[in-house]
Amino acid sequence: MNAIILSALLGVVMMFSGIITKNKSNITKIAAVGLFLLLVANVLNTYGGYVVHVDTHSLLNFEKFGLFFNSIAITATLIYVLLSGKEIENVGVNTAEYYALIFFVLCGVSILSSFNGLLMLFLGIEIMSIPLYILTGTDKRNLKSNEASLKYFLMGAFSTGIMLMGIALVYGATGTFALGTTSISPSAGVVKTSFLEVAGLLLLFVSMCFKVSAAPFHFWTPDVYDGAPGVFTSFMATIVKAAGFIAFIRLFDTHTDVLGPTWKILLAFVIIATLLIGNITAVFQQSVKRMLAYSSIAQAGFMLFALYSNNDFAKEGILLYATAYSFATIGIFAILIKMKDYTFDGFNGLAKSQPVLAFANTVFLLSLAGIPLTAGFFAKYYMLASVVKTGGSLWLVIVAVVFAAISVYYYFRVIQAMYFKEGEPETTTITTGFKTGLVLLAALIILLGIFPSIVLNYFYF
């Protein structure tokens, strides 16, 4: 509860901070302090400390899993603001408002990690999405940014409509918004599923696939990620996406038995389609930013495994995956938006001119590719292990590792450009603080790659 209330309040505070100070870097500092407070409040909540106690009438359920995800999301946002704060200030004139929107997104994220009913799911999705539509269009004079914003809004509105339809149908079948109640009557040993509930759940599934950009509902992703200002793409592709997955898993944690064996087939189809489209299309990109958009689709394919296997390994794994993926992607975007040229060739020779950046970027890319000694390896490891643990479906795991090997191709293209090609990459000014931040983030990723238990032990306590 702490995180929901405090993030909403901090959003309001950020709006007013624009009146108090005109100095943009001060606003960033206020935001960073706010995020830190938010983190402290959420950690307190995890150990039972409440700022205010609100009876939510079981609309929200604050369990360790969700609260811990909040901590990850807030930490990732903090890292993001510390690394890319300068760029947020440079997007436009309304810096305070951007931060306010980011805090509102976090409010939506905290609801999504703890919802216990379909209504709260809807509220969370909307609170998270609407600020994002605005953030996408913040580069007002750029036609691509406007296009992206409009596209995102239309697609988002459409999928929200589908979600509402699904919620209505499920409500019609079960008579409640609460999760975990189904229309299956346990009596007489005959499983009788209600058509309304199955249809409703399928609509919910489709709308959630939209939100996490799983194929074949991914078409908005590349354009939106490409059109939005780089800093906000970074935020969307990491924290928001991971939150979408947490919501997805919470939603379908208990409902899968209604759908029967078809569920696994459906999901396997979506997973393979997502991996295929994400990986194969990423191979052919010329712009690193667009490549990262497709790579985020490909990574979504891996995260869907948590939904597929739905066991304890999957729960732990998705937290680790969210951490590893967010940290690495935030790092890469922080470097990318310092570059003048977003194509692969723009990175040529970076290792010569900016060795620290190139090194950190290599660690992030290796982590996304899932090479051992980085956090990304254990993230992928947990996802694969969770599926192997279910007993069958070994073929799906083998398909996944083949795609993981393909992903090496496009991640390594950046490494090749940086280290093995000659060039004079142009960057904006790079401060020592930024470099230090990147190296610390890279060190964190390597540390998590050797001792992933740091994240997971916390979850167990």
Place this chain on the structure above:
Amino acid sequence: MIPVLLILIPLITGLVSFFLNHSNTAKSWALLSSFITLTVAIAGIFFYPSQQLAFDSAWLPDLGSRFSLSMDGMGKMLCLLTAVSFPLIFGATYKNQYKNPGGFYGLMLLTQAGLIGVFVATDALLFYFFWELALVPVYFLCSLWGGEKRIAVTFKFFIYTFIGSLLMLVGILYLYFHTPDHSFALRSFYNIKLAAKQEGFIFWLFFIAFAIKMPVFPFHTWQPDAYEQSPTSTTMVLSGIMVKMGIFAVVRWLLPVFPNASVQFANIIIILSVTGMLYASLIAIRQDDIKRLIAYSSIAHIGLMCAAMFSHNKTGMEGVMIQMFNHGINVIGLWIIADVIEQQLGTRKFSELGGLAQKAPVLAILLVIMALANIALPLTNAFIGEFLMFNGLFQYNMWMAAVAGISVILAAVYTLNMVQKILYGHTVAATENAVDISSNVQWVLVVLAIMVIALGVYPQPLINLTKDTVNAIMVNR
């Protein structure tokens, strides 16, 4: 504690090396580090009590994985090979100049750490970690300091081996969930009983990973290009030590874990290996490039080792053990000579060479010794190994052994042809002003030549060293 030291010394010195900018400092640092590793390896393996050779500590308790290292006979021998090779490689290429030397030697030492880790890990997840740790630095070494086509070639090599490793990872995970105590420990893996169908399936997941690394036909296509384009000192590591990872892994992780499948599929694998031997030997005859010739000849030798491993008898296995060490020594010797010729004369093509024996007699003598070892002439080290392996293969199937035997003749054809074209005949433009090899290369080659002859006359130490591994494999069956 010894295996930990053997990993940590190159790891730490390697990391330090990245900060050394001066060429000579980096070289001396790497040479010093590799000598310390060698000393520790010799002292640990021959003089310390054997309980020092194991190490066990908690690593990932939630996952059931421990940081456990231990050395059996084969592990000892391969650690020794790694420890001996690196000072020789550094010594022989001491005069070579690299841009960014600190990075070069740093990555070489990291590779060494990964290799030793692979040879001593007794936990499957840890083994996988080291398996990859050995690969990533090599990728950078080849891509940064390699030849013209290095980027594409090395990339192919990386993706090839990475697919293999990932398949192996799936296999490891599958086995993990079938261990009674949910553990990655080697001992638990040995106790797994799988149904025949599953065993066969998982067997191939592992075998493809190892077959790519060795490489066995038809997974070999990355190898000649990668050997040719890599900087020669990296090629020495690749072909001298890294291919042994594949063979080692089969003996350590495949044969005992999948006893039934490895008998069931032995026929297919031996046919593939023997085909690869003939195929590679025939291609080697047509080569005009020293490096490519050695690369193909290496495929042929590895094919024999793979076939002998799967012939499932003690003689063959002893041969494999001996040959793992000896092939490392011989092939490094050949690469050193190839490197010397390329550095000095600027070409690796036989058609542009000739008459070198008149200008560089010492080189000529040493090249002939290495070449004879490559053909496995009696009194050279390779003879004993190949003899035992052919013997083992013969016990398994006479016809296979007969077909494989053709490759020995072919080996003589291409190796002697190479020697003849490089050393004899009239001097040509390239060799007109050639001088003999410098003293550091000479010393290294003399050491190698002594090892070639000494182990050829008296191979018993190697057989004794690896006796426990061979017996354990045979008991398991």
